[in-house]
Amino acid sequence: MMSPLDRKLLRDLWRMKGQAIAIASVIATGVMLLVMMSGVVTSLSETRRAYYERNRLAHVFAPVKRAPLHVIRDLADLPGVTAAEGRVTGSALISLPSLELPLRATAVSLPDLGEPRLNAIHLTDGRQISHDKPDEIILLNSFARAHNLTPGDALSATMNGAKRTFRIVGLAQSPEYLYSVAPGEMISDDSRFGVIWMSQTALSAAYDMQGAFNEALLSLGPRTSLQEILDRVDMVLDPYGGLGAYGLKDQTSNRFISEEIVGMEGSSRVVPPIFLAVAAFLLNIVISRMVQSEREQIGLIKAFGYTNWEVGLHYFKFVLVIAIGGAVAGCLSGIALGRGMMSLYLTYYKFPILVFELDPASFVTAFLISILAASAGGLFVLRSVFALTPAVAMRPPAPDDYSRTGRFGALFESLLDQPSRMVLRRITRQPGRMLGALVGIACGMALSVSMISLLAGFDKTMNLTFSVMDRSDVTVTFTHALGQKAVHELQSLPGVLQVEPERSVSALLRNGLRSYRGSIEGLTDAPHLKRAIAKDLSPIALGDQGIVLSKALAKTLDITPGEMLTVEILEGRRPILKIPVANFAESLLGSPAYMRIDALNKVLKEPLRISTAYLRIDSNQADQIFKALKDRPNVAGVSLKSDARAALQKMMNTGAGSMRFVMVAIAAIITFGIVYNAARIAYAERLRDLASLRVMGFTRSEAAFVLLGELAVITLAALPLGSLMGYYLNYSIAEGFSTDLYQIPTIFSPASYGTAALAVLIAAFLSGWLVKRDIDRADLVSALKIRE
Template identity: 35%
Template sequence: MTPLTKKMFRDLWHHRGQMISIAAVVATAIMTVLSMRGVYESLVTSRDAYYETSKFPDVWVQLERAPESLRKQIAEIPGVASVDTRVSFLATINLDQIEKPASGLFVSIDNPDAMLGRLHLRSGRFVRKWDRDKVMLSEKFAITNSFEEGDSIEVVINGQLRAMEVVGVAISPEHMYIVPPGSFFPDNEAFGIVWMGRQTLSALDNMESAFSEAVLTLQAGAVEEQVKADLDELLKPYGGRGSYGRPMQISHQYLENELKQNKTMGTAIPAVFLAVVAFLLNIVLRRLISTQRQEIAVLKAFGYSNADIGRFYFQFSLVAVLVGALVGLFVGVWLGDVMIEMYKEFFVFPNLQYKLSGSLLFFALLVSILAATVGALGGVRNAVPLPPAEAMRPQAPARFHPGIFERMGLGTYLSAATRMVLRNIERRPMKSILSALGVSFSVAILIIGLFMFDGVEYMMNLQFNVAQREDISISFNRPLTPDVELDILRIPGVAVAEPFRMVPARFHSGHLKKEAGITGRSVAHELQRIITADGDIIPLPLSGIVISKFMADHLQVRRGDRVSVEILEGRRPWREVEIVEVVEDFMGVSAYMEIGQLHRLVGGARSVSGANVKVALGQQEKVSRTLSDLPAVAGVASPRSTYEIFQKQMSEGLFIGIFFLIGFSSVIAVSVIYNGARISLSERGRELASLRVLGFSKREVAVLLFAEQGIITFLAIPIGWYIGYLLSQAIALSLITESYRIPLMINFDTYVYAAGITLIAAIGSSWLVRRRLDRYDLISVLKTRD
């Protein structure tokens, strides 16, 4: 072992507290990179493998009814590789064990081995094309309701009550994330996928030798937009509702949104930690080198070159980084496994495991070493050029001058201790600014983590307590006449019924286009309202159309512009309408019209797609079951139930999220404040010891030391609030998706919470330094080195 190596280990031991704090920050940075980005890579790898092995479709289209002979014409469309047709529809499931009505998406199966979107069998067997009254269930639905092979399940299809035997449980790449129609969150208790043999399901839905849905895979190099245009033209006479690709497929869309969020957070949070690593190493090495000037001179006098000295201090900083990286590796892999288990609660894969790639590990180590290099550079740059003769002399004392308070004439009003603290802060402005910036990052970490909970809570509260005021939302399995409102009102317990019409459409503005549903309602309706991001209610206009800001931005239009609307049902007319209002909302892509105007736009007979219902107090369960038994009702949803599911999932995720955020924030706060206090103690050791000799108590000396850190911490908190706000704003913009837009909403208690955690961490780190201060040997400290 070389003399420099021995010296390095001695210095590491002497500064072990500071090195441990730096290693902790490095470990946290590595941990977040390996867990968040590792989970992202694991999800992407598992998704791609699952899509490939299951022949995941590229294009989907729903329609009213088309003869099976049309399948050959679809396959002949240029660019189409393979076609699969099926029958699918929503129907009611009778479950006595739950209070709310249940429903399912019923999908036909021809040949399980040849189908696109091939099922992955979890238990039992596949249902066969000719099987009568046999079904397979989606895994989450089966597990939640304790269904096993051989059990019986009652379903209501077109008014017919049928008892079906469960023969298997499966998962599908098209339904990795299963949400009921009109909802945003899974409800595994009340909604699932039901697969049946093609012959039986077709007979129940009057679809013999016909299909209501087609899925396609495309050839390599095929132009998807052209294929979809040709497909829509072919299916126009058969009630085609507009084809769509993977980006619009619900399950794929939710998964992509989650991947985007994970990737963004997995980049932003580690970047903050690595910046703190560079800052801490810089101030620690600068202080270490300033106290080792004479040692550096001796080393140079004995023949060590500038390169040797520089290499020594780089290695010194690298040890803390490598130790932190090793700890971060093990903790990051463990945390990655934990996060993968959490994702399994929402997304269903055949085999989802956390896998750490060598490239990600190399990247994490590389950026950590780069951060250490940047941090060490400033200190090493001070050590290398020192001539031995100059380094042998003590560092020249700094030139001080009266502080701003003295120049303002306020010094006489301040105590001696206060003046000492303020002078020390002012005389080292760069150190004070950097220390405050480091502490502010700990506040910012909490802000950017908690703002997402605040934003989502605000978004859901607006959606389910302000916009959606109905108790029950009904969807029909076919268009009905508006007179159905009277039939619903005759049901005991129903207080208000407001029918609506949903029409699929494609909006065109020049070369830009966007698909979205148009909701038609009466201007007198009150159960569902159009609201802005601030919660203001927008009245439904008698003419023109109201669209969401997301669609307006995509089409590059604004209020007063006109857009072309292609209706994707019936005779598929093209119309031009005026945009009378653009509303900033948070969920989906929306468009609203007065229902009478929508009828005229679409043409044909007036019809409604569903209804929103308000019921008498205590009658919701009874009314829901009555409605679900009606032959024309495809599904019954409860916004209140959806909101309760969200709150449950939110509370579980909030606890875990806050736990890690507190840990992350505390690591930064303790590291920065502890290092700042230790450096101040080293720099002012003789001064503080002299005060003890002059009669100051340990408590009074500690106040002088920690008051400086306290002022810096209190100044850092509002800076951290502002940095956190800016970072939250950037993250919110990066997370904008078609499914949802998280609003930049930061509650007051989030700011208080972030400040409180930082102050607690500051108190803890001050306690650690106070213990060292109390053990100070006054004689050894006061000995001169001159």
């Protein structure tokens, strides 16, 4: 049988259903994000682990110029190595009849007989290649789908300067290419990069690698020191032109997905607590007002024999019902949102299947945090319940002391009408309550500012990357470092307006115990097409000595200008250099390091060498330029900046980056909930006053003005405070979304603040309209029977 207090609880929940739903929605939002983000992290991590194990992805990758096959036995004999295999890899250019632009590809060998011991592929269509048919290939599934290629189709590709025609016999996926991106690029685009698998014999013949390999794969046993193995592998391969072994954490595809997981983990630690803190604040206000308005009821309940604990538990149940209801709704919506995110992730991470896996710990955590946050909002108020004795509670509260407020409103009596003076007196005589409502609305404003600024930050990433830092039209990548003659040949092509060379070398950058495996980009003295820029967007002059690091890389290495950086070059003679850090550069994609090209070539003892060229071209002659580049044997790839920009925009809008739109929508909903809750609290407190005004002859509009004018003043006053809070909150949100591979800048965009302010004003208008509707429908007789 339900107790009287429980029946009162149900009546209170129904009477305050609007406020309860608004607060539960805030809690549900925080829980939803926590469950979704935890589930995404679990799903990506577990699916990746299982996929890697099933396809035996190597733990160590060791590129080398050319090593005989018998060296694989030496690598397999190293302590801790459980399996070793050599293979041939090389760059290729794919020619499609429908496209003038050649498409980049990587060619990878498969054993002539049987499956590879390491880095097995997952066949999705067709069959395996026959070792006695050198023209048979297996193509990366995502690239084939992008160009409507199927088993049985012919494909033309240039390998090592020779153009050949192949027959596609199968389509496949690989854990090595979960995130498929061309070497040296950052943006995945299925239509611009492919992978070709061929038999060991056929690919060795294409790249003059008969009896040799140019990449070793190693699998390690448990409790094996990775760094020790890498050092030993480098020693074994050094006589054959080893290019520096590296672990799985530095493998391109794995690195991208690892950064996505790390970024999602960071966001889950920053964003959900914000919503739960707002919910705790709102519950504090609601319970406080509720206890104050039910003083007489509390006294009567205690007079009938209920203890302090029973009465306190009754109000605490009110808090728990809202918290648990919000947590349940949040868990269910988090599951739905997480499943929707899986389809987006499958667009860019090529798992055979990706199922949203629930993290049981996230449910427990969500419920505990929700209850704790709600309890924090209500427990402090419940102390006043224990302090009330029946005799004191059943008496009306002592009138507020306004003697020290002076006649603040007297100055405005000649300027304001009576309803306006009532609004002003209410605000000045109850500053505590007004401050609570003001802070609540400011929190909504801050959320909107930070989320809209996040959108502006993504836009700034696009503009800086493709309009300020890179002002070229076409990027040409060479198979190996060439002399200056390559620049003159490009300049002689009809339609090429400007050529700017770059020398890029792989390097391991060290500062004490911190290290980063990346590359150094050598730029010209006064670059125009590819530039390192400062915070004020001005180009950074590269000196004769010194290296310029991106801010993200400097943060990773924990280094400041003037300090010496250890640079281990992973190409050619592989020198180890000590170079001073000259400056920091802005960079929003990747973590580049810059030097002057002649200074870089000098320390490498390879003068006048280039590996990349940036071109500005006449778009009317683009097809002729692409055709000429397609036939050059030393060209490893040609990419259009416009394609890269479109690919990044697509990834941000429809892939994992679309999460920012979800966050903006959530912020808008929460903002409305906060403003509406403030309006409902004010309405509940002043219902009797408003009814009295109506009886005294005030019209419905005049009575509503007394309440809504107060809401309008508080809302307008909350805008500057919310803007200030949003400015600092934006730093935390951007930090949570940023990774080593891409950074979201924190910017001050007047348009973002204006849009956020407009959202708050719209929320206030809708909340005011809903409350005014209740004022018009109010039963005056019932309202006047309410005792203070």
